[in-house]
Amino acid sequence: MNLTANVQDAFLVVTVNEDRIDAASAIQFKERMREVTQTPSERVLLDLSQVAFLDSSGLGAVVGVMKLLGPDRKLDLFGLTITVAKVFRLTRMDTVFTIHAAMPEGLRKAG
Template sequence: MQLKSAMNGTTLVIRVAEDRIDAAGAIQFKERMRDLIQLASQRVILDLGQVHFLDSSGLGAVVAVMKLLAPDRKLELAGLTPTVAKVFRLTRMDSVFTIHPALAEGLRNAG
C-alpha cells in the first residue's frame, strides 16, 4: 500500500497513492497508517483524492485508524472522489469524520 506522508506545519498529511482500499489491501493500509501516525502532530489529514474504490474492509480500516488516534487527535479526510464519498454517505460515516472537499481547504481550516 503506497502512502506518502509529509508535515505541513503542525498537520500530518498522509496521501493514499493507490486507486483503491479494499479487502486485499486493508490490513496493509492499517499497518502503514499505524507506523505513519506515530509522528507527533496536532492534526492528521488523510488525502483520498486518488482513491476511486473503497469497500467495507477499506472503510473498516479507515475507521480503525480513527480509533487509533482517539482521543488525542482526529482523523480528517480530504478530496473524496464521488464513489468514495457515496460510501461514506450511505454508511453515514460522513457524520463521524470531518471531510474537506480538497486537501488545500483542509489545511486552511483547522479542525
C-alpha cells in the same frame, strides 16, 4: 500499500497513492497508517483523492485508523472521489468524520 506523509504546521498530511482500499489491502493500509502516524501531530489529514474504490473493509480500516489515533488526535479526510464519498454517505460515516472537498486552504503550499 503506498502512502506518503508530510508534516505541514501541526498537521500530518497522508496521501494514499493507490486506487483502491479493499479487503485485499485494508490490513496493509492500517499497518502503514500506524507506521506513518508515529510522527507527532495534532491532526492527521488523509488525502483520498487517488482512491477510486473503497469497500466495507476499507471503510473499516479508515475507522480503525481513527480509533488508533485516540481521542486526542483528529483524523480529517479530503479529496474523496464521488464513489468513495458515496460509501461514506450511505454508511453515515460522513457524520463521524470531518470531510473536506480539498486540502484545507491554510495548508496548501504556495507555488
